[in-house]
Amino acid sequence: MDISEKKLIIAIDGHSSCGKSTVAKDLAKKINYTYIDSGAMYRVVTLFAMRNNLISSDVVDENKLAHHIDQVSISFKYNNEKQRHETYLNGELVEDEIRSLDVSNNVSLIATIKFVREKMVAFQRELSKAGGVIMDGRDIGTVVFPNAELKIFMTADVEVRAIRRFKELKEKGEDVSLDAIRENVQKRDYIDENRDESPLRKADDAIVLNNSNLTPAEQLDWIVERMNEIK
Numbered sequence: 001m002d003i004s005e006k007k008l009i010i011a012i013d014g015h016s017s018c019g020k021s022t023v024a025k026d027l028a029k030k031i032n033y034t035y036i037d038s039g040a041m042y043r044v045v046t047l048f049a050m051r052n053n054l055i056s057s058d059v060v061d062e063n064k065l066a067h068h069i070d071q072v073s074i075s076f077k078y079n080n081e082k083q084r085h086e087t088y089l090n091g092e093l094v095e096d097e098i099r100s101l102d103v104s105n106n107v108s109l110i111a112t113i114k115f116v117r118e119k120m121v122a123f124q125r126e127l128s129k130a131g132g133v134i135m136d137g138r139d140i141g142t143v144v145f146p147n148a149e150l151k152i153f154m155t156a157d158v159e160v161r162a163i164r165r166f167k168e169l170k171e172k173g174e175d176v177s178l179d180a181i182r183e184n185v186q187k188r189d190y191i192d193e194n195r196d197e198s199p200l201r202k203a204d205d206a207i208v209l210n211n212s213n214l215t216p217a218e219q220l221d222w223i224v225e226r227m228n229e230i231k
């Protein structure tokens, strides 16, 4: 049976801005799997919290957020024209807004909150019921799908990651500095790795991919090779 028919779960975890979503999307296209961006879910909750003034000076009003979290409905659609996956908050297209530096600066805080994580994990499992899924995030191989058939842990040098994200945001017309991005990447790594709830860890059975010196095409080939080794 070939991979497309096997309907496996492939978990891609790793550091911020190291290209997890790029390779996950490329792979999903290649093997006809569903791509699920778990980080987008935490970003949507962050945007919701920011819009409702629930975050100030790096502190989240958790009581209010808990009270309102059921008003957050997240959905994804593929935009054929733009050829991209797009994220919606209560039916409103928020794909660009959730990638802004403002949201990036607050999202790790939101991702530390237990009830937020529980809700997101339940949603991630629900969306993956049929299998044939590639999901990227921080806790996919450790918490969401500990039995995933293939687990990749991705990383790259901080400077390489900062430059990549800088170029991406500049292309979108955001006025950002490389220093601010580097700081954001380092801060997110720190919070993701040191939080109490589902900290970023390499699962024992994950394979490490450091893509500092790889092109997107090379890293895709690398993952396809790993996939073909699955018995």
Ligand code: DC
Pocket (backbone or CB within 6 Å): 016, 017, 038, 039, 040, 042, 043, 107, 108, 111, 136, 137, 138, 139, 140, 188, 192
């Ligand atoms: O992958 P990303 O940069 O879009 O993720 C945004 C933030 O969400 C990141 O700082 C960590 C958090 N996150 C998480 O805690 N668990 C996940 N499964 C995915 C993302």
